[in-house]
Amino acid sequence: MCKETCCVESVAISLEQDEHQIIQTRDGIELADLILPHGELEPEHMKYHGQTLHAAMLPCLVPGTIITLENHREQTIYFWHKLRQHIQVPFILFTTGSDGDSPEVYDHYIADPLLIQWYGTNPINRSHPLFQQNLHKFRSLNLGLSYQHPQERHLLPYLQLNNFTNPFLDKRKWDFSREEFNFETDVFVHFGLNRPHRKQLWNLLCPNTTTTGSSCNADTNGLEVHKLYSGMSQYRFGISPTGVGYDCYRTYEMLLLGVIPIVEKTWTKDLFEGLPVIQMEDLASASSKQDFVDAIQNYIASDSFQNATFERGWERLFLKSRRQELLQVSQREKEVLVDQHGMQYYQAYQYTVIGSNHSHLQPEDCKYGCEVHDDDAIKDWFESPLPTLTGDEIKWLQDWEKKSQIPQ
Numbered sequence: 211m212c213k214e215t216c217c218v219e220s221v222a223i224s225l226e227q228d229e230h231q232i233i234q235t236r237d238g239i240e241l242a243d244l245i246l247p248h249g250e251l252e253p254e255h256m257k258y259h260g261q262t263l264h265a266a267m268l269p270c271l272v273p274g275t276i277i278t279l280e281n282h283r284e285q286t287i288y289f290w291h292k293l294r295q296h297i298q299v300p301f302i303l304f305t306t307g308s309d310g311d312s313p314e315v316y317d318h319y320i321a322d323p324l325l326i327q328w329y330g331t332n333p334i335n336r337s338h339p340l341f342q343q344n345l346h347k348f349r350s351l352n353l354g355l356s357y358q359h360p361q362e363r364h365l366l367p368y369l370q371l372n373n374f375t376n377p378f379l380d381k382r383k384w385d386f387s388r389e390e391f392n393f394e395t396d397v398f399v400h401f402g403l404n405r406p407h408r409k410q411l412w413n414l415l416c417p418n419t420t421t422t423g424s425s426c427n428a429d430t431n432g433l434e435v436h437k438l439y440s441g442m443s444q445y446r447f448g449i450s451p452t453g454v455g456y457d458c459y460r461t462y463e464m465l466l467l468g469v470i471p472i473v474e475k476t477w478t479k480d481l482f483e484g485l486p487v488i489q490m491e492d493l494a495s496a497s498s499k500q501d502f503v504d505a506i507q508n509y510i511a512s513d514s515f516q517n518a519t520f521e522r523g524w525e526r527l528f529l530k531s532r533r534q535e536l537l538q539v540s541q542r543e544k545e546v547l548v549d550q551h552g553m554q555y556y557q558a559y560q561y562t563v564i565g566s567n568h569s570h571l572q573p574e575d576c577k578y579g580c581e582v583h584d585d586d587a588i589k590d591w592f593e594s595p596l597p598t599l600t601g602d603e604i605k606w607l608q609d610w611e612k613k614s615q616i617p618q
Contacts, residue, residue, distance in 0.1 A: 233354030238306035242278035268296035274540035280307035332455030377468030484523025
């Protein structure tokens with residue numbers, strides 16, 4: 211279906227490949243219908259169904275469209291200053307693709323009446339009253355793995371060897387009555403020392419470094435990845451301090467290897483929902499190893515560990531769970547198609563620009579573009595009523611809804 215400057219169509223995409231795809235920082239691009247990238251989408255051989263966002267596409271937006279902003283300050287500012295004004299239907303917003311905070315700016319715009327849900331990695335608690343009043347519209351996204359580091363190709367063989375089975379179902383590994391707890395052999399410590407709080411923590415936990423094992427190894431940056439993971443998998447617990455933001459890639463390496471991470475306590479409950487994670491108030495303020503021992507023993511003895519299977523949390527480490535939640539939130543689960551072999555396909559929305567006045571224009575690119583000037587007025591979207599659609603616009607959306615319905 212088309213308008214003057216754009217077209218939209220449904221594209222069926224298989225859900226099968228999501229089941230064993232580990233969550234990572236580029237999932238926002240994988241899940242999006244429209245993408246506002248920091249630069250050109252890379253690598254070039256990777257193809258996504260989502261299109262790089264063009265302002266001329268926005269009149270064709272249909273309800274439940276998923277828009278991903280790569281999580282840099284420029285994208286967020288540009289979206290609210292330049293693009294939001296062209297949107298007239300409910301939409302879902304993703305801020306991901308980097309380890310920056312979410313929401314970094316304009317957190318009060320979560321009250322936008324057209325914003326269904328705001329998903330973001332490295333969630334940060336903002337004090338603005340409108341953000342606090344609309345917390346139900348913000349959903350924390352696990353950082354997962356980094357697409358810039360060779361984590362997945364080293365983790366997949368381990369997961370395949372265990373048939374992607376949840377390693378936290380069998381709690382005998384953490385039964386201290388079977389095997390007495392020993393900090394040096396049970397708690398894995400290995401992280402970069404490029405931040406003062408990490409250096410302080412390292413000095414406490416690794417007063418005597420080694421050059422043989424991977425835990426407390428003096429070389430904190432140069433160990434081969436497969437050796438690092440091989441060593442890590444032998445431990446029951448691991449230390450995962452904060453990174454650039456609150457969340458850290460190491461947390462997910464540990465979970466996927468069957469190691470319970472010890473992290474700094476987060477303000478949001480949904481980030482580690484259903485996952486075996488020990489949260490301490492402030493890792494850097496610990497005065498001795500005993501502080502960690504106490505936290506570990508209290509957690510292992512708790513009902514939240516002993517009575518949990520962690521099945522739902524384990525599922526959340528793979529893209530299928532993330533996709534299913536999005537289909538539900540965007541009300542697209544009713545559009546899922548099933549072929550004669552029982553294979554499921556979801557309907558993604560694909561947008562294109564048309565017309566001689568627009569087809570020559572380049573899509574939005576925030577590497578060299580996305581400029582916002584001081585005289586660019588920004589509307590307080592949180593104060594805006596729902597838009598009034600014309601009769602033609604209502605009919606266009608009704609026709610789209612009929613077109614996208616699955617025959618019974």
